[in-house]
Amino acid sequence: MKWRYGATSIAARLFWSSAVACVVVLTLAGLILSAVYRDTAEAALDEQLGIYLRALVADLATPRDEVSGTPRDEVSGEPGQLGEPQFELALSGWYWQITRLDVDPPQIRASHSLFASRLPRLADSKGAGAEGRRSGDVAGPDGKPLRMLERVIDAGDQGRYLVQVAATTQSVDGQVTQFEIDLGVTFGLLALLLMAAMAFQARYGLLPLRRLRQGVISVRRGRAENIAGEFPREIAPLADELNLLIAANREIVERARIQVGNLAHALKTPLSVIVNEADAEASPLAVKIGEQADVMRDQLNFYLERARAATRASTVGAAADPAPSLAAMERAFGKIYPAVDLSVECPDNLRFLGEKQDFDDMAGNLIDNACKWARGEVRVNVETLPAGGGDRAFFRLTIDDDGPGLKPEQRAEALRRGRRLDESKPGSGLGLSIVADLAAAYRGRLELADSPLGGLRARLVLPALPVD
Numbered sequence: 001m002k003w004r005y006g007a008t009s010i011a012a013r014l015f016w017s018s019a020v021a022c023v024v025v026l027t028l029a030g031l032i033l034s035a036v037y038r039d040t041a042e043a044a045l046d047e048q049l050g051i052y053l054r055a056l057v058a059d060l061a062t063p064r065d066e067v068s069g070t071p072r073d074e075v076s077g078e079p080g081q082l083g084e085p086q087f088e089l090a091l092s093g094w095y096w097q098i099t100r101l102d103v104d105p106p107q108i109r110a111s112h113s114l115f116a117s118r119l120p121r122l123a124d125s126k127g128a129g130a131e132g133r134r135s136g137d138v139a140g141p142d143g144k145p146l147r148m149l150e151r152v153i154d155a156g157d158q159g160r161y162l163v164q165v166a167a168t169t170q171s172v173d174g175q176v177t178q179f180e181i182d183l184g185v186t187f188g189l190l191a192l193l194l195m196a197a198m199a200f201q202a203r204y205g206l207l208p209l210r211r212l213r214q215g216v217i218s219v220r221r222g223r224a225e226n227i228a229g230e231f232p233r234e235i236a237p238l239a240d241e242l243n244l245l246i247a248a249n250r251e252i253v254e255r256a257r258i259q260v261g262n263l264a265h266a267l268k269t270p271l272s273v274i275v276n277e278a279d280a281e282a283s284p285l286a287v288k289i290g291e292q293a294d295v296m297r298d299q300l301n302f303y304l305e306r307a308r309a310a311t312r313a314s315t316v317g318a319a320a321d322p323a324p325s326l327a328a329m330e331r332a333f334g335k336i337y338p339a340v341d342l343s344v345e346c347p348d349n350l351r352f353l354g355e356k357q358d359f360d361d362m363a364g365n366l367i368d369n370a371c372k373w374a375r376g377e378v379r380v381n382v383e384t385l386p387a388g389g390g391d392r393a394f395f396r397l398t399i400d401d402d403g404p405g406l407k408p409e410q411r412a413e414a415l416r417r418g419r420r421l422d423e424s425k426p427g428s429g430l431g432l433s434i435v436a437d438l439a440a441a442y443r444g445r446l447e448l449a450d451s452p453l454g455g456l457r458a459r460l461v462l463p464a465l466p467v468d
Contacts, residue, residue, distance in 0.1 A: 010209070014202040015195075022194050026187045030180075037179050041172045042147065046135055049149045052082050052165045053133060056096060060153055060161055087111040091142055093168030095119060101152070102160040117141030119164050122150055138166065145169050208235045215239070219246055220353075223319070264304050271297050319465055320356035322363070322382060322397070323348050329360075329367055330380075337371040346382040350395055353463035354442050362435045366399045366458045369432065373403035377453060384464060394444070395464040403455035411448040435460070 086094035090113055097119045100107040108118065122136045133151040140146040148166035155161060208231050215227035226243045230236075271293055278290035323346045330344045352359045370378045379400045384393065406414055415436050436446040444462040451457035 011202045011206050014205070015199055018198040018202075019195050022191055022198070026191055030183050030187050033183060034176065034180050038172070038176045041175050042169075045147055045167060045169070045172055046149065049135075049147065049165045049167055050133070052084070052096065053149050053151060053163060055082055056098065056163050056165065057151060057153055060098070060155055060158065060163065087113050089113055090115045091117075093140065093144065093146070093170065095140070095146070095164075095166045097164045097166075099162040099164070100159050101162055114141060119146075119148065119166055121162070121164075122148065137169070140166070140168065147172075208232050212239055212242075216242065260304055264300070267300055268297075271300070320352045320354065320359050322346055322350060322352050322359060322395075325356065325360050326363060326380060326382070329364055333367055333371050337374075339376065340371045340374050341377045342367075342371065342380070343378070344380040346380075347384070350382065350384060351465040352395075353465045358438055358442070359462070362438055362460060362462075363397060365432070365435050366397070366460060370399045370401040370403070370456070370458065374401035374455065375403055377402045379453065385461070393464045394461055397460040397462065399458045399460075400451040400453045401455040402451070402453040405450060405455040406448065414448065415446070 082096070084094060086092040087096060088111070092113045095111050095114045097108065097110040097114065099109075110118070118141075120138050122134050122138065133149050135147070135149045138146050138148050145168070146166040147169050148164060150162060150164040153161045153163055211229060212227065212231065212235060215224070215229065218224040219227060226246055227239050229239075231239050275290055275293045275297075278286040278293060280286075326344045326346050330342055333340075334342055367378070367380060379398075381398045381400075382395060383398070384395045415432050432446070439446045439460060439462060442463055444460065447459040447461075449457045449459065
């Protein structure tokens with residue numbers, strides 16, 4: 001069985017709805033994790049810059065050298081080393097700057113990495129954070145974005161200073177970009193695994209429905225009388241109801257057959273009495289009554305046969321093998337028409353999707369009609385037809401004879417009920433019409449055409465069930 005996705009496929013709806021939900025959830029999770037990671041990376045950078053800022057503030061808060069007692073300005077002229085080589089490399093992206101604010105012009109001391117450049121000051125609109133420091137993003141000396149922390153220090157007699165520490169955000173951006181790539185690959189593989197799991201889940205979850213469908217097909221094709229097997233509690237009531245429906249259908253069909261038989265017996269006896277009484281009289285009235293009684297008998301036979309055919313065609317689960325039936329007809333008609341060369345070809349791997357009696361009636365009528373008019377040869381051939389969509393298949397029964405045949409305008413007349421084109425042969429004229437009506441009841445058809453043998457070709461198309 002092919003697993004087809006379409007607008008009416010439950011499996012497709014389950015899979016695609018779950019897949020869309022999975023993609024949406026993973027995308028939102030990826031965006032959230034990326035934002036959280038960026039915040040964490042920026043917080044780590046701020047923490048590192050804060051350590052350098054506190055180190056610079058501590059140097060400013062120490063008025064004299066701890067060893068000699070000499071003022072720091074006289075020793076080195078700048079704060080102590082921060083232990084970060086990046087501050088010594090020109091335009092490295094790591095900078096510090098100390099600006100004395102209580103003198104005019106302000107005195108600026110900076111790391112070697114700033115070279116001849118200066119750090120901008122954060123806008124006064126930014127509120128002070130912990131320890132009175134402010135943080136923000138600014139443009140660096142080379143135009144690249146910087147993350148900067150600054151703090152104003154009042155050192156008393158030593159003066160009032162603005163201490164600034166900045167670092168490039170490229171490392172953070174690189175870490176976030178690499179994290180997003182790794183996260184995208186990981187989530188992509190996770191999405192594929194989840195979709196595979198959802199496809200398996202949908203297929204496994206709908207397995208009872210496929211088993212139920214196979215059970216219904218088996219009943220319809222005559223392989224089983226009811227739907228067998230155990231089903232989950234959500235589907236078991238449906239299987240039980242279908243079995244009850246199948247049983248009810250069989251009961252209705254059987255009841256209809258009985259009623260049709262009863263009607264036939266109830267009417268045939270009075271008709272026989274009327275015909276016998278009419279035959280006993282020689283008056284014009286008796287002759288007329290006999291004629292009309294014969295018409296009534298033909299009408300009764302025709303409609304009773306149609307009723308039987310309709311009830312049999314509506315039976316669920318009926319199937320028959322055409323090959324044995326045709327073989328039996330070949331032997332029987334060979335004895336009835338010894339002057340006719342009758343040949344039958346039928347594959348063994350074929351079943352008629354209907355009642356055996358109906359196939360025997362249709363095929364028997366057509367073969368009998370062909371042998372009746374044939375000069376010496378009748379060919380019967382059965383072949384399967386290409387599938388026309390869905391799971392329904394058909395086969396074609398072709399009967400050729402070398403008789404006089406029928407003109408195109410006579411073929412439609414031949415299929416009309418009670419129409420006899422030649423009174424020289426015995427019969428009521430109901431055979432072909434009954435075959436056509438019975439074939440139509442099975443959604444098949446009867447066609448008449450010219451035979452390559454020179455006579456009439458009858459093509460009967462009926463539903464088939466190929467044997468696995």
